[in-house]
Amino acid sequence: MQALIDVILPVFLVVAAGYLAAWRRWMTEAGVEGLMKFAQGIAIPVLLFQALSRLDLGHIFEWRLLVSFYSGAFGGFLAGLFGARFLFGRDWEDAVAVGFVCLFSNSVLLGMAITERAYGADALGPNYAIIALHAPFCYFVGILTMEGVRARGAGLGRTALRVVRSLAANPLIVGIGAGALVNLAGIGLPGVLDDALSLIARAGLPGALFGLGGVLYRYRPEGDLRLIAFAVAVSLVLHPAITWTLGRALDLGTGPFRSAVVTAGMAPGVNAYLFANMYGRAQRVAASTVLIATGLCIVTAWGWMQALG
Numbered sequence: 001m002q003a004l005i006d007v008i009l010p011v012f013l014v015v016a017a018g019y020l021a022a023w024r025r026w027m028t029e030a031g032v033e034g035l036m037k038f039a040q041g042i043a044i045p046v047l048l049f050q051a052l053s054r055l056d057l058g059h060i061f062e063w064r065l066l067v068s069f070y071s072g073a074f075g076g077f078l079a080g081l082f083g084a085r086f087l088f089g090r091d092w093e094d095a096v097a098v099g100f101v102c103l104f105s106n107s108v109l110l111g112m113a114i115t116e117r118a119y120g121a122d123a124l125g126p127n128y129a130i131i132a133l134h135a136p137f138c139y140f141v142g143i144l145t146m147e148g149v150r151a152r153g154a155g156l157g158r159t160a161l162r163v164v165r166s167l168a169a170n171p172l173i174v175g176i177g178a179g180a181l182v183n184l185a186g187i188g189l190p191g192v193l194d195d196a197l198s199l200i201a202r203a204g205l206p207g208a209l210f211g212l213g214g215v216l217y218r219y220r221p222e223g224d225l226r227l228i229a230f231a232v233a234v235s236l237v238l239h240p241a242i243t244w245t246l247g248r249a250l251d252l253g254t255g256p257f258r259s260a261v262v263t264a265g266m267a268p269g270v271n272a273y274l275f276a277n278m279y280g281r282a283q284r285v286a287a288s289t290v291l292i293a294t295g296l297c298i299v300t301a302w303g304w305m306q307a308l309g
């Protein structure tokens with residue numbers, strides 16, 4: 001219970017503060033969008049740049065960590081895809097959108113924030129390894145599957161090229177890639193520049209969490225409650241359960257195991273809704289799942305942390 005109070009609740013209180021600010025109109029939609037653009041487009045990429053520029057890359061990119069986490073993510077995608085299609089009778093395009101919801105856990109805003117509060121900033125190395133591959137992996141799986149369903153296998157090469165171009169323009173990917181290049185090249189940043197970047201980076205997570213609350217205010221739980229409950233269960237239970245099982249089977253070390261399970265147990269990120277909205281498919285399910293799972297994550301994250309010890 002102490003972990004719930006000391007570690008998890010402060011994170012969700014910041015999210016709740018953003019929700020309250022949007023609800024009471026203390027911040028306009030434009031203000032929330034501006035805050036999120038700063039946090040996700042500038043501050044968090046700077047945070048990831050600094051982290052990747054300093055880490056021992058050969059040490060953090062542990063294959064057992066990546067296999068454990070991404071097998072859980074892909075298992076969640078398949079469960080969402082086939083569950084939506086065969087249990088709930090949705091068409092294949094809707095099913096892919098639901099699968100993406102079950103695939104894309106909130107690895108940055110929630111996973112990194114909770115891991116840092118629970119285990120300290122020095123425990124974030126495995127989180128950075130997961131985050132470095134998260135958007136590329138999830139969008140490749142989601143977009144290629146959706147385009148494959150739509151085109152029945154035609155034109156996947158062009159689709160893959162569009163995915164690569166889109167990811168190359170993503171600020172998080174740019175920050176990660178630039179940090180890795182600086183690290184591999186052995187470039188040392190001038191102290192005054194590094195200090196300035198640190199000031200920007202420190203605003204990233206709290207700003208993004210507050211903004212996330214404002215974004216979630218827009219989502220209203222509506223209809224499709226059985227499918228939403230299914231997607232929530234896959235995201236908060238099945239994904240981390242697969243990651244837990246594989247992490248134990250592969251004898252993953254304590255630090256990486258904690259990061260993998262905690263991150264796997266996070267609610268779907270807002271990108272899950274953006275993907276559904278991009279294709280105009282299962283938007284109501286995606287939006288409601290993001291909102292409901294984020295609220296329930298207060299309890300489920302505490303449960304997973306209790307199991308981790």
